[in-house]
Amino acid sequence: xxxxxxxxxxxxxxxxxxxxxxxxxxxxxxxxxxxxxxxxxxxxxxxxxxxxxxxxxxxxxxxxxxxxxxxxxxxxxxxxxxxxxxxxxxxxxxxxxxxxxxxxxxxxxxxxxxxxxxxxxxxxxxxxxxxxxxxxxxxxxxxxxxxxxxxxxxxxxxxxxxxxxxxxxxxxxxxxxxxxxxxxxxxxxxxxxxxxxxxxxxxxxxxxxxxxxxxxxxxxxxxxxxxxxxxxxxxxxxxxxxxxxxxxxxxxxxxxxxxxxxxxxxxxxxxxxxxxxxxxxxxxxxxxxxxxxxxxxxxxxxxxxxxxxxxxxxxxxxxxxxxxxxxxxxxxxxxxxxxxxxxxxxxxxxxxxxxxxxxxxxxxxxxxxxxxxxxxxxxxxxxxxxxxxxxxxxxxxxxxxxxxxxxxxxxxxxxxxxxxxxxxxxxxxxxxxxxxxxxxxxxxxxxxxxxxxxxxxxxxxxxxxxxxxxxxxxxxxxxxxxxxxxxxxxxxxxxxxxxxxxxxxxxxxxxxxxxxxxxxxxxxxxxxxxxxxxxxxxxxxxxxxxxxxxxxxxxxxxxxxxxxxxxxxxx
Numbered sequence: 071x072x073x074x075x076x077x078x079x080x081x082x083x084x085x086x087x088x089x090x091x092x093x094x095x096x097x098x099x100x101x102x103x104x105x106x107x108x109x110x111x112x113x114x115x116x117x118x119x120x121x122x123x124x125x126x127x128x129x130x131x132x133x134x135x136x137x138x139x140x141x142x143x144x145x146x147x148x149x150x151x152x153x154x155x156x157x158x159x160x161x162x163x164x165x166x167x168x169x170x171x172x173x174x175x176x177x178x179x180x181x182x183x184x185x186x187x188x189x190x191x192x193x194x195x196x197x198x199x200x201x202x203x204x205x206x207x208x209x210x211x212x213x214x215x216x217x218x219x220x221x222x223x224x225x226x227x228x229x230x231x232x233x234x235x236x237x238x239x240x241x242x243x244x245x246x247x248x249x250x251x252x253x254x255x256x257x258x259x260x261x262x263x264x265x266x267x268x269x270x271x272x273x274x275x276x277x278x279x280x281x282x283x284x285x286x287x288x289x290x291x292x293x294x295x296x297x298x299x300x301x302x303x304x305x306x307x308x309x310x311x312x313x314x315x316x317x318x319x320x321x322x323x324x325x326x327x328x329x330x331x332x333x334x335x336x337x338x339x340x341x342x343x344x345x346x347x348x349x350x351x352x353x354x355x356x357x358x359x360x361x362x363x364x365x366x367x368x369x370x371x372x373x374x375x376x377x378x379x380x381x382x383x384x385x386x387x388x389x390x391x392x393x394x395x396x397x398x399x400x401x402x403x404x405x406x407x408x409x410x411x412x413x414x415x416x417x418x419x420x421x422x423x424x425x426x427x428x429x430x431x432x433x434x435x436x437x438x439x440x441x442x443x444x445x446x447x448x449x450x451x452x453x454x455x456x457x458x459x460x461x462x463x464x465x466x467x468x469x470x471x472x473x474x475x476x477x478x479x480x481x482x483x484x485x486x487x488x489x490x491x492x493x494x495x496x497x498x499x500x501x502x503x504x505x506x507x508x509x510x511x512x513x514x515x516x517x518x519x520x521x522x523x524x525x526x527x528x529x530x531x532x533x534x535x536x537x538x539x540x541x542x543x544x545x546x547x548x549x550x551x552x553x554x555x556x557x558x559x560x561x562x563x564x565x566x567x568x569x570x571x572x573x574x575x576x577x578x579x580x581x582x583x584x585x586x587x588x589x590x591x592x593x594x595x596x597x598x599x600x601x602x603x604x605x606x607x608x609x610x611x612x613x614x615x616x617x618x619x620x621x622x623x624x625x626x627x628x629x630x631x632x633x634x635x636x637x638x639x640x641x
Contacts, residue, residue, distance in 0.1 A: 115454035117195035127197035133189035149432030156371035166329035183430035198381035202459035218283035276367035285349025285363035300342035308576035309335035331572030356606030396465035486636035494544035497633030508594035528629035553587035
């Protein structure tokens with residue numbers, strides 16, 4: 071959270087020499103990575119975001135580490151302070167709606183300029199972590215300042231954090247504009263004590279002191295089975311399949327602090343990587359252990375992995391955008407003004423205020439850069455990406471002028487008939503998908519079936535993942551590796567959910583696995599699809615305090631999740 075200069079007088083940015091005087095030497099491995107760097111290939115953009123496993127990516131990590139070390143040494147009130155910037159995410163980040171990708175592009179893009187300035191590396195751009203190609207935390211991220219669990223420069227306790235940032239938050243609140251104050255009220259943040267309560271153990275937790283600041287360790291850098299599914303090539307292909315922005319990015323909402331639902335990309339690889347690296351681990355038998363780690367919380371940018379993860383999310387958005395352009399499909403929400411919404415979807419989306427970003431000098435942005443529309447393209451951030459996973463969906467360049475964007479063909483849509491819940495299922499629905507379509511959907515290059523489930527969740531239910539299974543008899547035990555197991559429905563961070571939420575999940579690959587295990591008839595029945603919502607275990611396990619799993623305490627609520635609808639779309 072950067073301070074509004076109006077709250078404490080004009081801000082004079084320190085010189086690089088002043089900042090470097092407080093910096094520590096980079097670890098030897100990072101320096102070695104820098105020595106291996108090769109000249110960047112010519113690109114149209116001024117900066118390139120490289121895969122973190124490349125020599126250029128390792129060079130960028132060395133610069134990133136230098137900047138982090140400087141930021142950790144700055145006073146809490148300084149706009150460049152490491153935790154100060156992470157708090158911007160805590161108070162303003164959107165999740166579970168159509169502003170998810172665009173807000174994070176602005177957040178990461180402005181911070182990239184700060185790292186470039188403090189590191190003294192004018193070529194710096196964030197490297198991305200392609201977890202589809204490399205489904206484990208890069209080894210370099212366990213070294214030196216890049217590991218918040220072991221580096222002594224990180225704040226060592228929640229009490230120390232509260233002492234350092236309590237006064238900073240008071241000054242921040244006193245300097246809020248009326249519009250900023252209203253944005254915080256939407257999130258239930260009336261004054262600093264509300265935020266500190268949310269960060270603490272009763273409201274969150276969001277703060278995880280060393281040596282448990284990251285769930286992943288050098289001994290266990292990889293993912294659990296569910297997260298490996300979420301980052302797989304087939305999941306990524308399905309995340310990139312939608313031909314409209316809302317289908318790809320996550321559903322519409324009236325404001326960016328509201329949760330309405332999760333597209334495949336946000337709900338699967340984004341959420342599950344956050345949670346798994348943050349210490350939430352589900353074993354092959356469906357037992358979930360809730361460990362510690364910043365990445366599971368809204369204070370996740372304290373872990374340097376955050377920016378590598380979100381550089382990859384932004385790269386995937388760029389891949390989807392280029393796919394859309396290649397086929398002549400629209401890349402943004404529909405421009406459809408009408409009597410009820412004169413601005414239309416596009417106008418509403420572009421005008422959403424993002425009021426807490428600051429530029430590389432810690433200054434307030436001009437009004438035109440305080441709206442979502444400022445970040446609908448990479449624009450003035452002027453970077454591109456070394457190609458990575460997902461590029462297979464982008465069509466080869468066509469000769470002649472680029473195709474004009476047109477309305478993409480609507481997918482085939484099928485609605486479920488819901489069934490009465492049973493002892494074996496929280497809910498289920500039967501979907502009359504034609505057998506001929508199912509037969510094609512199990513093929514490698516067949517149509518992609520995406521199911522959108524609308525679920526009414528009890529308060530804090532998001533601490534207990536629900537599993538989706540397809541065409542599996544209720545008498546059959548269900549596990550993570552069972553035929554017919556699709557995935558679990560995961561949220562990210564701490565949210566009190568008071569409205570139905572949608573989750574979109576891919577069906578074609580699980581149906582193909584089911585066909586291999588039980589025969590084509592099990593996956594492509596003339597009865598269509600049966601989709602069930604179940605718990606892998608009656609009670610998830612927790613190795614921490616009772617509130618640590620983000621679930622409601624016993625007796626707080628007797629409500630159960632309720633399935634309100636299932637819609638299957640064929641792309």
